[in-house]
Amino acid sequence: MTVADLPKVELHLHHEGAAPPAFIRQLAHEKRVDLSGIFTSDGAYDFRDFTHFLSVYEAASTVLTGPEEFRRLTIAILEESAANGVVYSETFLSPDFCGGGDLHAWRDYLAAIQDAAGEAEAKHGIVLRGVVTCVRHFGPDKAKAAALCAAETTGDWVVGFGMGGNEGVGKQGDFGWSFDCAREAGLRLTTHAGEFAGPDSVRDAVRILGVERIGHGVRAIEDPDLVHELADRGTTLEVCPGSNIVLGLYPNFAAHPIARLRDAGVKVTVSTDDPPFFHTTMRREYEMLHEAFGWAKEDFAALNATALDAAFCDGNTRDRVKKKLETT
Structure with a gap:
């Protein structure tokens, strides 16, 4: 078994962005x-x-104009993920794209997605959970609607709340109400930071929004004090190396800071972000990291253990996935 054949946990996947x-x-x-x-x-x-x-x-x-399209999309995404050895995935779902932020419509979309996820789990063994996300460049008011949708549907399947979109619009703190709403509903929190915005965006995410995971976060490497803070806090980074390279943050895998962050004690995981856009798969991410840093099966097993520990799912689901990692 090569490193690419290992079972995998993926925490950072945009649902629409994974559409083939x-x-x-x-x-x-x-x-x-x-x-x-x-x-x-x-x-x-x-x-x-x-x-x-x-x-x-x-x-x-x-x-993607209705629940049926999202049901079909979910099947397509999970077939591809399972073919790449993913046994557990968390997908970012935005009510803005699923009913325009209307709670009644969101429930219909969510039901269709969950139905497809159940079908894929029965057929392929892959487990999917949802992280509701607001879209930063749509503004704080739209984010409030997304947070309310998340709060009203939290449970065993909707397990987290986060934010994606253009980091150049507004500040993390502008969305404090939405993150407080989701937190009070029992949802766990993540947000995009430190991708195109610098280290300060990561610092604001952990200090102001109080998130436990950061989407990307790689530009923290530019601030040694922040790297130490992330390591001390135990903040997990949802790192997407292939995405960062295609979008021009780094010239190649060897120049990517994931290994330096890991060596500094920061918890890092590996994901694909929007895989068809960035011409990648989880298999390819593993292959390229192995080639760039010489990481062996034990290194990827440790990455997956970190990812599973940081996953927002409940304990019973975590135990089921752990067995898949150990026995697949």
Whole structure:
């Protein structure tokens, strides 16, 4: 068994961003929507930079107009994840894309997604849980609606709340009400920080929003004091190396700071972010990290143990997944 064949835990996956291009093209064909401008000549997603990526992401999502489309999407995502050895995944779901922030509509979307997740678990053995996310560049008011949707549907399946989107819009603290709402509902918290914004965004995330995980967080490496703080706090970083490289943060895997962060005692995990956009899979992430840093099976087993410990699921689910990691 190679490192790429190992069972894997993934904590940072955007649901719409994991949509295979062929799936979106098929939906566009069915709905007679022209999305040709968001694809390359060979059918892949086409974008220039991070801001343009967000535009293409949102354009692709326009054909996901109802619960049935999200049910089909969930099946497609989990088939791909399972084929890459993922045994547990947490997916970021935004009520903004699932009913426009309306609670009644959100419940319908969520029911369809959960139904598909149950079907995929029965067929492929992969376990999925949901982390509701607000979209930063949609603003604090929209975030409040997302937080209320999360709070009203928290349970064994909706296990967390977080924030994605453009880090260049607003500050972490602008969204304090939404994170407090989710926390009071019993949800665990994560937020994107330290990707395109610098170390201060990571510091604000842990000190102001009080999150226990950080989406990306890699630019913390630029501030040694912050690295020590993250290690002392036990904050877990949801690191997505392939995404960071495609979007130009680092030139290649060897230059990526994941190994330096890990060596400094920071808890790091590995995920794909928006895999078809960034031409990656969990197998590829493992292969490239093995090639860049010489990490062996024991290193990836430790990464998965860290990820499972940081997962937002309940104890019974964690025990079930642990057995899959040990026996697969």
